[in-house]
Amino acid sequence: MIRIENMHKQYIMGETVVKALNGIDLHIRAHEFVAVVGPSGSGKSTLMNMLGCLDTPSSGNYWLEDSEVSELNEDKLAEIRNSKIGFVFQGFNLIPKLTALENVELPMIYLGSSSKERYEKSKKSLENVGLGDRLYHKPAELSGGQQQRVAIARALVTKPPIILADEPTGNLDSKSGDDIINIFKKLNDEGNTIILITHDNHIAMKAKRVVRIMDGKITEDMEVG
Amino acid sequence: MGTWQAYRMAIKSILSNKIRSFLTMLGVIIGVGAVITAVAFAQGSTKSITDQLTSLGTNLIRVNIRARNSNRDVKYADLADFSSQNLDIISAIAPSISGNVTLKYGTIIKDTSLIGTTPDYALINKRSIQSGRYILSIDNDLRQKTAVIGSAVKNELFPDTEPLDKSIKINGEIFKVIGVLEEVADGVDGTDDDQVIIPVATAQRLMKNSRISNYTILATTAESVDLAMVKLEEFLLKFYSDSNSFNIFNSAQMLDTLGSITGIMMGVLGGIATISLVVGGIGIMNIMLVSVTERTREIGIRKAIGAKRKNILVQFLIEAVMVTGIGGIAGIILGVCAITIIGKMGLVPAVYSPIWIFVSFGISLIVGVVFGMFPANKAARLNPIEALRYE
Numbered sequence: 001m002i003r004i005e006n007m008h009k010q011y012i013m014g015e016t017v018v019k020a021l022n023g024i025d026l027h028i029r030a031h032e033f034v035a036v037v038g039p040s041g042s043g044k045s046t047l048m049n050m051l052g053c054l055d056t057p058s059s060g061n062y063w064l065e066d067s068e069v070s071e072l073n074e075d076k077l078a079e080i081r082n083s084k085i086g087f088v089f090q091g092f093n094l095i096p097k098l099t100a101l102e103n104v105e106l107p108m109i110y111l112g113s114s115s116k117e118r119y120e121k122s123k124k125s126l127e128n129v130g131l132g133d134r135l136y137h138k139p140a141e142l143s144g145g146q147q148q149r150v151a152i153a154r155a156l157v158t159k160p161p162i163i164l165a166d167e168p169t170g171n172l173d174s175k176s177g178d179d180i181i182n183i184f185k186k187l188n189d190e191g192n193t194i195i196l197i198t199h200d201n202h203i204a205m206k207a208k209r210v211v212r213i214m215d216g217k218i219t220e221d222m223e224v225g
Numbered sequence: 226m227g228t229w230q231a232y233r234m235a236i237k238s239i240l241s242n243k244i245r246s247f248l249t250m251l252g253v254i255i256g257v258g259a260v261i262t263a264v265a266f267a268q269g270s271t272k273s274i275t276d277q278l279t280s281l282g283t284n285l286i287r288v289n290i291r292a293r294n295s296n297r298d299v300k301y302a303d304l305a306d307f308s309s310q311n312l313d314i315i316s317a318i319a320p321s322i323s324g325n326v327t328l329k330y331g332t333i334i335k336d337t338s339l340i341g342t343t344p345d346y347a348l349i350n351k352r353s354i355q356s357g358r359y360i361l362s363i364d365n366d367l368r369q370k371t372a373v374i375g376s377a378v379k380n381e382l383f384p385d386t387e388p389l390d391k392s393i394k395i396n397g398e399i400f401k402v403i404g405v406l407e408e409v410a411d412g413v414d415g416t417d418d419d420q421v422i423i424p425v426a427t428a429q430r431l432m433k434n435s436r437i438s439n440y441t442i443l444a445t446t447a448e449s450v451d452l453a454m455v456k457l458e459e460f461l462l463k464f465y466s467d468s469n470s471f472n473i474f475n476s477a478q479m480l481d482t483l484g485s486i487t488g489i490m491m492g493v494l495g496g497i498a499t500i501s502l503v504v505g506g507i508g509i510m511n512i513m514l515v516s517v518t519e520r521t522r523e524i525g526i527r528k529a530i531g532a533k534r535k536n537i538l539v540q541f542l543i544e545a546v547m548v549t550g551i552g553g554i555a556g557i558i559l560g561v562c563a564i565t566i567i568g569k570m571g572l573v574p575a576v577y578s579p580i581w582i583f584v585s586f587g588i589s590l591i592v593g594v595v596f597g598m599f600p601a602n603k604a605a606r607l608n609p610i611e612a613l614r615y616e
């Protein structure tokens with residue numbers, strides 16, 4: 001499903017060149033639950049941006065479901081993000097002035113779904129994460145854990161093949177964090193492919209496969225559980 | 226993404242910041258309101274003058290003597306002679322002396338305009354008498370201090386008494402009211418009703434001006450106007466060395482002049498409108514730029530979950546156009562209210578102009594597109610990763 005070969009990403013900061021990704025090879029199959037773990041600055045978010053088609057690599061190849069992504073233009077990348085990837089961010093990234101339901105509807109708006117379909121699927125998606133009674137709450141009226149669940153509902157609403165989560169528990173207390181991880185586990189059991197990025201070893205161990213990254217290189221790739 | 230969605234988003238965004246949206250619209254509201262009001266009054270006064278000119282008919286010729294201190298000044302008597310020798314083409318001639326005077330009756334004081342003229346003036350100007358009589362030749366011959374007053378003068382000086390045979394003071398001199406003019410419903414600013422008419426000979430003394438420089442002449446038919454003008458010119462050239470010393474013009478020429486004045490007026494209004502709309506547009510651009518910066522993160526989120534450049538561009542553009550469009554509608558409402566109120570007060574006649582209402586609405590939409598384009602494009606080009614990182 002995902003195949004990355006010899007991927008490099010460099011940031012040029014004046015005189016110095018930061019090698020955020022330094023030759024990554026990674027292969028992820030459908031239905032996997034992979035944790036990418038590493039210390040701060042190791043290149044996790046950069047990798048996530050590549051996997052999520054938010055950015056293009058300096059060199060290397062990236063096949064996502066048979067299409068070579070590293071060569072696509074901005075609009076094509078937007079289409080892929082819309083239909084193939086569900087993002088869950090550390091900072092939730094909900095739009096404050098929209099209700100939970102409207103936030104979840106957003107990806108479907110850009111997909112071009114009818115308003116009836118949007119409403120039904122978004123409602124169902126929120127019910128799936130246990131927020132069926134919070135449809136019309138604004139993000140500010142929800143707890144951190146609830147906001148992150150809205151974000152997960154949003155990531156799932158278009159039924160994308162891949163869920164990408166960058167430090168999804170980073171802003172949460174451990175109880176809410178555990179809830180979120182349990183949701184991911186459940187989603188994985190239902191067949192979703194999940195890539196979870198974290199600096200927390202303890203959380204990483206809840207995945208089925210752990211990929212360790214250090215200075216832009218993969219140092220370890222192992223099955224767990 | 227359907228356009229309907231973009232509209233909904235725009236409405237939401239506008240409503241989420243009502244005061245700011247309103248202040249942003251204000252430039253457009255005032256611009257459009259001012260344009261519509263100004264156009265209505267410009268067209269209104271033009272229309273009433275035009276109506277008046279056309280109601281006087283196409284037989285009218287005006288002569289205006291410009292030269293001064295000539296030892297051979299043309300006299301009313303000369304022109305009266307001339308017209309009696311040309312009865313086939315000229316049916317009436319009236320001299321006029323005009324000025325502003327102060328009327329007094331009892332304790333009531335009123336400023337009005339005075340016209341000194343002859344009996345023909347009523348015929349030429351199609352004025353009729355409501356009560357009493359008009360000026361007669363004998364009033365002129367005897368330099369009688371008689372006055373015919375307009376209905377507005379009557380209403381102010383004689384609110385509940387009969388004016389006939391009452392004595393009023395015009396600039397301190399005593400005159401007898403001999404008649405009241407019939408009211409002219411659609412007169413310009415009511416000036417046709419707000420006037421006093423006295424014999425021209427009396428006026429020459431009262432105004433300390435023995436020289437008459439304005440004459441109104443009625444041709445027998447519309448066809449004889451041109452011939453009458455030629456003959457008048459020939460006649461006047463006996464008194465003056467060149468044709469620059471006097472002006473002879475007819476109703477059609479007056480309408481032409483009026484048309485060009487209206488054109489200039491509309492041009493000036495258009496200029497003012499353009500400036501105010503540009504200023505409004507710059508205000509919108511400014512606020513939209515602030516809004517794009519404030520909503521950088523939102524833009525990042527939208528892009529991350531699949532919004533294309535086009536979607537973001539359209540979203541912000543529609544928002545800008547909606548702000549100016551709503552501003553335009555509010556401006557139209559404001560303008561129409563202003564027209565109605567000022568019209569009710571009877572100060573200036575107004576004409577509602579649907580074309581201008583549509584045009585100014587259209588222009589406000591264009592302002593939205595033009596000035597919204599730069600901020601919207603800025604939003605559309607944001608890099609999603611940087612936008613998401615923006616705090």
Ligand SMILES: Nc1ncnc2c1ncn2[C@@H]1O[C@H](COP(=O)(O)OP(=O)(O)O)[C@@H](O)[C@H]1O
Binds near residue numbers: 013038042
């Ligand atoms: N836009 C950027 N410009 C310059 N350097 C960057 C940029 N993004 C990331 N980096 C650098 O790349 C390295 C990896 O960053 P990142 O992927 O964010 O690490 P992590 O998410 O693991 O903390 C860091 O050294 C960081 O400073």
Ligand SMILES: [Mg+2]
Binds near residue numbers: 044045
């Ligand atoms: Mg990071």
